[in-house]
Amino acid sequence: MAQAALEQEQHGHVADTNTGISNRKLLMWVFLASDCLFFGSFIATYLVYRNESIVGPFPNEILDIPLTSVSTFVLLMSSLAMVLALHYAQKSQLGLTRFWILAVVVLGSVFLGFQVYEFKTFVNEGLTIRSNLFGTTFFVLTGFHGLHVLMGVLWLLGMAFAHFKGALTSRSVEDLEMAGLYWHFVDIVWIIIFTVIYLIGFSDGEGIETIEHAASIIGG
Amino acid sequence: MTTIAFPTLISRPTSYTGLWSWIGTVDHKRIGTLYGVTAFLYFLIGGIEALIIRGQLRTAENDLVSPEVFNQLFTMHGTTMVFMVVMPMSAAFFNWMIPLMIGARDVAFPRLNAFSYWAFLFGSIFLNLSFVFGGAPDAGWFGYANLTGNTYSPGDGVTFWALGLTILGVASLAASFNFVVTILNMRAPGMGLMKMPVFIWMALVTSVLMALAMPVIAVALIQLAMDRVLDTNFFNPVAGGDPVLWQHLFWLFGHPEVYILILPAMGIVSETLPVFSKKPLFGYPAIVLAGAVIGFMGWFVWSHHMFTVGLGPAANSAFTISTMLIAVPTGVKIFNWMGTIWGGKLHLNTSMLFSIGFIAMFIIGGLSGVTHASPPTDAQQQDTYYIVAHFHYVLFGGSILGLFAGGYYWWPKMTGKRLGETFGKWHFWTMLIGFNLTFGPMHWLGLNGMPRRISTYAEGMGWETSNAIATVGAMLIAVSVLVFIINVIRTISSKQEAEDDPWDGRTLEWSIPSPPPAYNFARIPQVKSLDDYWYTKHPELLHDERGEQAESVAPVEEDTHGGGSIHLPSMSYYPFVVAIGMSIGVIGFMDGQVDIPSTELQFPWLSAVGIVIGMWGLLGWIFEPVTEEGGH
Numbered sequence: 001m002a003q004a005a006l007e008q009e010q011h012g013h014v015a016d017t018n019t020g021i022s023n024r025k026l027l028m029w030v031f032l033a034s035d036c037l038f039f040g041s042f043i044a045t046y047l048v049y050r051n052e053s054i055v056g057p058f059p060n061e062i063l064d065i066p067l068t069s070v071s072t073f074v075l076l077m078s079s080l081a082m083v084l085a086l087h088y089a090q091k092s093q094l095g096l097t098r099f100w101i102l103a104v105v106v107l108g109s110v111f112l113g114f115q116v117y118e119f120k121t122f123v124n125e126g127l128t129i130r131s132n133l134f135g136t137t138f139f140v141l142t143g144f145h146g147l148h149v150l151m152g153v154l155w156l157l158g159m160a161f162a163h164f165k166g167a168l169t170s171r172s173v174e175d176l177e178m179a180g181l182y183w184h185f186v187d188i189v190w191i192i193i194f195t196v197i198y199l200i201g202f203s204d205g206e207g208i209e210t211i212e213h214a215a216s217i218i219g220g
Numbered sequence: 221m222t223t224i225a226f227p228t229l230i231s232r233p234t235s236y237t238g239l240w241s242w243i244g245t246v247d248h249k250r251i252g253t254l255y256g257v258t259a260f261l262y263f264l265i266g267g268i269e270a271l272i273i274r275g276q277l278r279t280a281e282n283d284l285v286s287p288e289v290f291n292q293l294f295t296m297h298g299t300t301m302v303f304m305v306v307m308p309m310s311a312a313f314f315n316w317m318i319p320l321m322i323g324a325r326d327v328a329f330p331r332l333n334a335f336s337y338w339a340f341l342f343g344s345i346f347l348n349l350s351f352v353f354g355g356a357p358d359a360g361w362f363g364y365a366n367l368t369g370n371t372y373s374p375g376d377g378v379t380f381w382a383l384g385l386t387i388l389g390v391a392s393l394a395a396s397f398n399f400v401v402t403i404l405n406m407r408a409p410g411m412g413l414m415k416m417p418v419f420i421w422m423a424l425v426t427s428v429l430m431a432l433a434m435p436v437i438a439v440a441l442i443q444l445a446m447d448r449v450l451d452t453n454f455f456n457p458v459a460g461g462d463p464v465l466w467q468h469l470f471w472l473f474g475h476p477e478v479y480i481l482i483l484p485a486m487g488i489v490s491e492t493l494p495v496f497s498k499k500p501l502f503g504y505p506a507i508v509l510a511g512a513v514i515g516f517m518g519w520f521v522w523s524h525h526m527f528t529v530g531l532g533p534a535a536n537s538a539f540t541i542s543t544m545l546i547a548v549p550t551g552v553k554i555f556n557w558m559g560t561i562w563g564g565k566l567h568l569n570t571s572m573l574f575s576i577g578f579i580a581m582f583i584i585g586g587l588s589g590v591t592h593a594s595p596p597t598d599a600q601q602q603d604t605y606y607i608v609a610h611f612h613y614v615l616f617g618g619s620i621l622g623l624f625a626g627g628y629y630w631w632p633k634m635t636g637k638r639l640g641e642t643f644g645k646w647h648f649w650t651m652l653i654g655f656n657l658t659f660g661p662m663h664w665l666g667l668n669g670m671p672r673r674i675s676t677y678a679e680g681m682g683w684e685t686s687n688a689i690a691t692v693g694a695m696l697i698a699v700s701v702l703v704f705i706i707n708v709i710r711t712i713s714s715k716q717e718a719e720d721d722p723w724d725g726r727t728l729e730w731s732i733p734s735p736p737p738a739y740n741f742a743r744i745p746q747v748k749s750l751d752d753y754w755y756t757k758h759p760e761l762l763h764d765e766r767g768e769q770a771e772s773v774a775p776v777e778e779d780t781h782g783g784g785s786i787h788l789p790s791m792s793y794y795p796f797v798v799a800i801g802m803s804i805g806v807i808g809f810m811d812g813q814v815d816i817p818s819t820e821l822q823f824p825w826l827s828a829v830g831i832v833i834g835m836w837g838l839l840g841w842i843f844e845p846v847t848e849e850g851g852h
Contacts, residue, residue, distance in 0.1 A: 018406070018407050019404055019405055026328075027401050030396075034432060038439060041440070045439070045454070045465065049462075053459075054459060130451045133460050135453075140443070
């Protein structure tokens with residue numbers, strides 16, 4: 001207890017609020033709660049329409065799992081960089097903080113580059129947002145996720161250049177902490193999206209029969 | 221903190237009067253007033269739409285308006301009343317009263333608060349512009365797929381609807397984040413969660429519901445807009461899309477939404493009933509818990525709107541049980557309100573009459589609601605006027621009467637003048653009678669088989685008399701609203717001045733001047749118990765009413781600084797700019813696609829303009845200090 005109080009004092013941002021969490025950070029938590037429902041609705045839509053496309057290209061013909069595994073790894077590493085950035089910010093080591101923030105920016109941009117490449121390849125292979133249900137749900141879900149990553153990249157870039165120029169203040173450390181919350185959230189959402197789209201298996205349009213078969217076994 | 225040199229894009233407003241001071245305001249009270257006035261104007265527009273609907277249905281085979289116009293009218297009437305009247309009117313009370321009742325000087329994010337209002341204003345104007353540009357939306361307020369697809373709804377009406385509601389959704393989200401943080405973080409010292417006024421509790425539950433429900437409708441609306449503008453397949457049956465998905469998404473939002481519409485009114489009467497009964501609220505913990513339980517269970521009842529879709533007996537049974545269960549906490553509240561009035565010294569002024577009217581009408585609407593919790597009976601009631609009667613009894617008899625109760629109750633605090641009682645009582649009785657004449661007969665019209673959303677009906681169905689009565693009732697409601705407007709004009713032009721505490725109130729807002737100064741509280745109050753202000757005035761009642769001992773409180777030192785040195789956030793134009801940019805960006809999706817060179821992509825140029833304006837405003841917002849040095 002005393003330890004925690006001391007720690008808070010050292011960090012110098014004991015918020016003068018009822019919850020002890022500053023207004024800005026609480027706002028970020030409420031926003032993330034809200035964003036859960038946003039992505040939840042798009043993921044639910046994807047799951048409802050999984051294996052329901054009538055015409056191709058179907059997921060198994062087009063998804064490149066090794067490639068996206070690499071970009072997923074890159075995004076996961078960006079979360080590690082984010083943790084390190086905050087770690088050094090809390091130790092008031094400005095140079096290392098900026099280095100790791102820029103590392104997050106670079107890794108996030110690489111992830112976005114993979115996504116642009118993937119989208120372009122798919123379009124060349126005939127899968128567009130209009131082709132079928134898979135195209136519609138895939139592009140919109142991953143597109144909105146990519147937009148979140150882009151926002152995070154821009155935010156961190158602005159922070160690295162505008163915010164962390166002079167000395168670190170408790171307010172700028174908290175800024176970074178909020179950006180970190182956002183970044184980790186977007187990362188976690190990607191883990192779910194990656195699992196749902198790339199990992200849990202798909203069929204080449206035979207899904208409806210599979211479900212009917214399963215239903216006949218259960219007796220429904 | 222290091223100050224970052226950033227060019228001042230627009231100079232800050234400095235004057236506290238005139239048009240620009242309203243555009244640049246970040247004062248929660250002024251923003252509350254803006255919300256209230258705008259919502260009331262939409263109440264008149266939505267009411268006129270309702271009057272035309274009633275004029276058309278006055279008698280069989282009437283031809284006052286064409287079926288096409290009729291479809292637009294009922295769609296816009298529902299959309300207006302839900303999104304542009306009840307929600308923003310609740311936001312007006314939240315804005316005004318949350319800081320005053322928790323002892324704070326403003327909301328947590330004053331500029332975000334201003335942004336919420338401007339986004340609401342632009343989104344709602346955009347939606348209504350559809351009347352001028354190629355026809356208003358005409359697919360019903362819940363816009364069922366695939367009627368909303370390009371095939372069955374050509375023209376721009378439904379696109380206006382999807383994009384306009386998306387802007388309104390962003391506005392509601394921003395407002396809800398603000399209210400949640402304000403209530404959780406900015407209560408006066410000593411005001412624990414269980415010492416908050418019930419209205420604040422209901423504001424908290426409502427805001428949490430908005431924060432979690434609005435993203436769901438936003439997703440559905442984005443999907444719909446994409447289907448219409450980009451030819452995606454979300455609700456396109458030809459490509460395997462499932463229109464029922466829209467219903468799930470819509471009602472997963474839509475049922476929490478009905479609690480978003482009613483909980484603020486429930487909070488209001490939980491404040492007025494104790495004050496005008498001269499008794500503490502009966503069962504405060506129960507009423508708070510019931511509100512929280514409603515907010516939670518509200519997420520598990522959505523499919524009762526879809527009993528006739530054919531989800532199967534298992535789903536229907538589950539949603540029957542959850543729907544019947546959610547009536548329990550609502551019943552708890554009603555008994556608590558009656559317990560509050562019971563044995564009290566009733567002061568039957570206009571606000572109290574509206575509060576009691578609320579309880580009575582809400583009971584009728586609640587009971588008819590329980591009848592459609594059962595799928596077999598619901599199958600008979602679905603899409604008939606019985607449903608129309610039900611939801612008007614909860615939304616008009618509930619929300620609107622409750623909001624008027626709040627209006628008469630807080631008017632002296634907000635303006636420094638009391639609304640006239642004689643006109644107020646005329647307003648109440650004409651509205652109550654008109655309301656029951658309008659919507660009462662709809663119960664038997666519906667049970668007699670009259671479907672919703674028909675623009676006319678044949679003679680000899682036996683529906684003429686009831687419809688004629690309903691139309692007379694609607695005209696009486698119009699008269700009552702006129703009486704209210706006259707009352708407001710008379711009050712504003714009168715010279716009387718209301719006391720700071722005209723009703724002998726219980727909560728903190730009555731401890732400060734009417735109307736409150738810009739900084740609200742010269743000294744932040746110290747809260748010791750529930751209804752703290754009441755027990756400050758009447759310390760001898762603390763033992764009898766709450767079983768607590770009055771503590772002798774050391775007199776707090778007077779704030780020697782006075783109001784002048786209190787730092788309030790400075791005014792800012794950027795919320796307005798960002799709201800304009802965002803609205804243009806969203807509207808841009810309507811058309812005007814240009815090809816992006818060397819790709820096969822198209823981008824709406826108007827959206828690009830909006831994004832540029834929005835980003836410009838956002839940068840200004842970020843780099844502008846909240847409070848100007850040496851400012852006010």
